[in-house]
Amino acid sequence: MLLTKSPFSNADVTDGILSSLPDFNTLHSAILTSKSIYTVFHDRPHSTIRAVAFNQIGPALPQALRLVRCERANLWLRPVDELLGEDELLKHPVITSEEVRMLVEKVKVADALEDLFSCRYKDKRFPNSQLTAVESARFHSAMYRLWLFTSIYGCQGRDDDDEIDVEAMRLIETKYFASLTTTQLREVERVVTFLIRLSNSSEHTYESHYDIDNFSPQFSLFNGPHAVLKAHLGDTSWVNSDDIENFDSMGIPDDWLTAVISAVLLDRNQREQAEKILLDEVIGEDDRCISVGPEKYADCTSYFVRDLINLLDWYFTSEIFEPLGMIPRLKSRLQLNVFENGEFRTACKSMTYPALLDEVFEYKTDSYSQWDKNDWLCKSCLEKFVTDHLHLWYGAKWQQQTQTIRDDCWYGYNCRTQTHNMVHAKKLNHWCEPTKGDA
Numbered sequence: 001m002l003l004t005k006s007p008f009s010n011a012d013v014t015d016g017i018l019s020s021l022p023d024f025n026t027l028h029s030a031i032l033t034s035k036s037i038y039t040v041f042h043d044r045p046h047s048t049i050r051a052v053a054f055n056q057i058g059p060a061l062p063q064a065l066r067l068v069r070c071e072r073a074n075l076w077l078r079p080v081d082e083l084l085g086e087d088e089l090l091k092h093p094v095i096t097s098e099e100v101r102m103l104v105e106k107v108k109v110a111d112a113l114e115d116l117f118s119c120r121y122k123d124k125r126f127p128n129s130q131l132t133a134v135e136s137a138r139f140h141s142a143m144y145r146l147w148l149f150t151s152i153y154g155c156q157g158r159d160d161d162d163e164i165d166v167e168a169m170r171l172i173e174t175k176y177f178a179s180l181t182t183t184q185l186r187e188v189e190r191v192v193t194f195l196i197r198l199s200n201s202s203e204h205t206y207e208s209h210y211d212i213d214n215f216s217p218q219f220s221l222f223n224g225p226h227a228v229l230k231a232h233l234g235d236t237s238w239v240n241s242d243d244i245e246n247f248d249s250m251g252i253p254d255d256w257l258t259a260v261i262s263a264v265l266l267d268r269n270q271r272e273q274a275e276k277i278l279l280d281e282v283i284g285e286d287d288r289c290i291s292v293g294p295e296k297y298a299d300c301t302s303y304f305v306r307d308l309i310n311l312l313d314w315y316f317t318s319e320i321f322e323p324l325g326m327i328p329r330l331k332s333r334l335q336l337n338v339f340e341n342g343e344f345r346t347a348c349k350s351m352t353y354p355a356l357l358d359e360v361f362e363y364k365t366d367s368y369s370q371w372d373k374n375d376w377l378c379k380s381c382l383e384k385f386v387t388d389h390l391h392l393w394y395g396a397k398w399q400q401q402t403q404t405i406r407d408d409c410w411y412g413y414n415c416r417t418q419t420h421n422m423v424h425a426k427k428l429n430h431w432c433e434p435t436k437g438d439a
Contacts, residue, residue, distance in 0.1 A: 060140035076157030339425035395431030
């Protein structure tokens, strides 16, 4: 009986298979399956690691490796000409196990941010990235170039006790971005814009967790893209209130990144930002708001396709609703209710905006029966929907939490007395439609 020889008995074949594996987790599993496979890897570790690093990280590996090595070398606040270059892989091709660990951590963050970017700007129908290979490479390269900047010149590179010469630091920061080509700088600028919008959407998370009303979204960006992602996911474990206070004392301007980038571009006679700088094509450019039709809301902005929102990207709703609360979105005189506004604000702050909107949609009225969470809505229409239903949501929530049923005030949310009479505001339910007066 002839026995078929295992392909893994051939070192070159085994090496080729290992080098084609998609990521380091798969490589780790593979080399533990048999002694012969481990032996091949042990004899040729460096070339295999480089190959798998490229498979997992892609064409942006030089930028990612530069970031990792600059961090490991502690090159904090150094001018760009003292930083390691993007040719590090050519100069020093051996990638260490610690560098592999750091690369894997960073590519996970970049991949997650790419998913969010794609869902918002490339193809709103899918939560996972729909970027082409070329678009993805641009996005990752720009992300790592920005990440290097925020790491070296941001929070990680600054000691709380250091006195920073603001003018000298601004010059160093400017030279970093000036070292990039105009195309590279435009790509970084696009990523910055995206991360700023994502940071703005996370403002509510920290104000709720730390009970503050003046959290700066710039804080997340100052800590790096990984911090922006954690903030978006509602993870507050990486920061404490002292960190936030220290950041406030640094006096970092709100335009910390954008001002420097804009100055370099302006010096090159480059002004307007191109919306599709990272993308060759946007899917769904003809999509329109669900309200378009006979019942179309007068202020509908459906013609701005990039502003359409549905369940997948409700995390951007802080661009619509005030971070300090939803009180300005309440109907009529509910905004001035002397009894329940504090409790209402607390209820809203205890939830993320996507979770809040998800619940509010459960109370949609007949006039909105054709609207669905998965439909496209422009900002104006979503804002109107929330205003028309927020009181219904809270009225039901209050009743569920207190197990109390109050009589409805005849004047409902239009009641004037609720704005100055505590006894009346507490006794009757005003989170209802008026049946008298201004009904």
